[in-house]
Amino acid sequence: MMAPELAAARQEPEKSPVDGSSVFPPLLKVGVFPEAVEARFRSVFAMIDEEALEQDPALAALIGGIVTRSNYRITAELMDRLPRLRIITTNGVGYDGIALEHARQRGIAVTNTPDVLNKAVAELAVGMLLALLRRVPAADSYVRSGAWERSPFPLGASLAGKKVGIVGLGRIGKEIVQRLVPFEVDVSYFGRARQEVPWRHFDSLPAMAGHVDVLILSCPGGAATRHIVDAEVLHALGPNGVVVNVARGSVINEADLCQALASGTIQGAALDVFESEPLGESPLRSLPNVVLAPHIGSATHETRQQMAELAIRNLVSFFTTGRAITPVV
Numbered sequence: 667m668m669a670p671e672l673a674a675a676r677q678e679p680e681k682s683p684v685d686g687s688s689v690f691p692p693l694l695k696v697g698v699f700p701e702a703v704e705a706r707f708r709s710v711f712a713m714i715d716e717e718a719l720e721q722d723p724a725l726a727a728l729i730g731g732i733v734t735r736s737n738y739r740i741t742a743e744l745m746d747r748l749p750r751l752r753i754i755t756t757n758g759v760g761y762d763g764i765a766l767e768h769a770r771q772r773g774i775a776v777t778n779t780p781d782v783l784n785k786a787v788a789e790l791a792v793g794m795l796l797a798l799l800r801r802v803p804a805a806d807s808y809v810r811s812g813a814w815e816r817s818p819f820p821l822g823a824s825l826a827g828k829k830v831g832i833v834g835l836g837r838i839g840k841e842i843v844q845r846l847v848p849f850e851v852d853v854s855y856f857g858r859a860r861q862e863v864p865w866r867h868f869d870s871l872p873a874m875a876g877h878v879d880v881l882i883l884s885c886p887g888g889a890a891t892r893h894i895v896d897a898e899v900l901h902a903l904g905p906n907g908v909v910v911n912v913a914r915g916s917v918i919n920e921a922d923l924c925q926a927l928a929s930g931t932i933q934g935a936a937l938d939v940f941e942s943e944p945l946g947e948s949p950l951r952s953l954p955n956v957v958l959a960p961h962i963g964s965a966t967h968e969t970r971q972q973m974a975e976l977a978i979r980n981l982v983s984f985f986t987t988g989r990a991i992t993p994v995v
């Protein structure tokens with residue numbers, strides 16, 4: 667039995683809010699979205715979810731676009747099941763989960779949502795760094811458990827005066843630096859190219875790790891950055907060094923990281939992203955010198971709404987003019 671909204675998708679696709687004439691094809695939804703975001707998409711497009719597609723494979727012939735998030739994979743096989751697929755829109759800046767080359771070959775457009783999430787991700791990076799250095803989650807538990815009545819909480823580390831190295835001084839990296847400068851830190855960055863910025867440039871990651879106390883990862887994921895933070899880099903960072911990762915789990919060799927954290931090779935880590943998400947059984951879950959978050963860099967009401975609006979504008983523009991607003995392909 668077809669769900670009522672899917673029956674509607676077959677019979678009466680949405681009209682363009684731009685000129686009221688062009689008809690949008692239904693979209694396949696891959697991933698879980700906040701309720702308000704999903705409702706907003708459904709106010710413009712007929713949406714089909716993966717479960718419905720499994721139950722009624724004939725729906726594949728209707729789907730003209732995919733809406734997804736950075737945490738989900740859009741494979742070549744999925745694209746090839748959808749003969750009318752013309753666009754993949756991800757609600758996120760990263761698109762390392764999308765088989766981009768295949769999309770390119772098939773002439774399928776791919777769009778992302780750059781910029782609108784920069785501030786939220788930068789806020790989380792700074793917040794997690796401070797939480798790690800001042801051990802805020804442990805301090806919270808200390809007060810709640812009554813341990814404070816027995817002895818004072820152990821001292822933390824200051825951020826002021828520290829050397830901070832940014833891996834990937836792109837849009838998000840720059841927002842992080844802008845927020846860190848008032849904390850009176852000394853900034854360096856690692857990246858392919860030297861930029862017109864007043865910060866010290868390193869073209870070797872182990873060399874920068876050897877120079878800094880704090881390594882912040884804000885680079886794209888994908889093959890080019892896979893495991894660039896490994897045992898060598900962690901060793902160079904040293905026993906007073908900490909890592910903050912708001913980029914992709916794939917950037918760090920997680921086995922090397924666990925080893926470095928457990929042995930005291932580095933002091934600590936603040937991680938919003940992991941090699942496999944959601945994080946299952948992992949030594950990270952019981953290490954005392956980590957602060958962990960469930961991939962929430964862009965997870966604010968304001969930011970997720972702005973991401974959804976940009977994703978919708980991309981789809982509407984593409985279906986009505988043939989041009990997307992923020993295409994990556």
Ligand code: 8YV
Binds near residue numbers: 737961
């Ligand atoms: C989220 C992200 O994971 O933008 C990215 O690349 O990783 C995040 O914003 C998510 O995809 C939001 O929907």
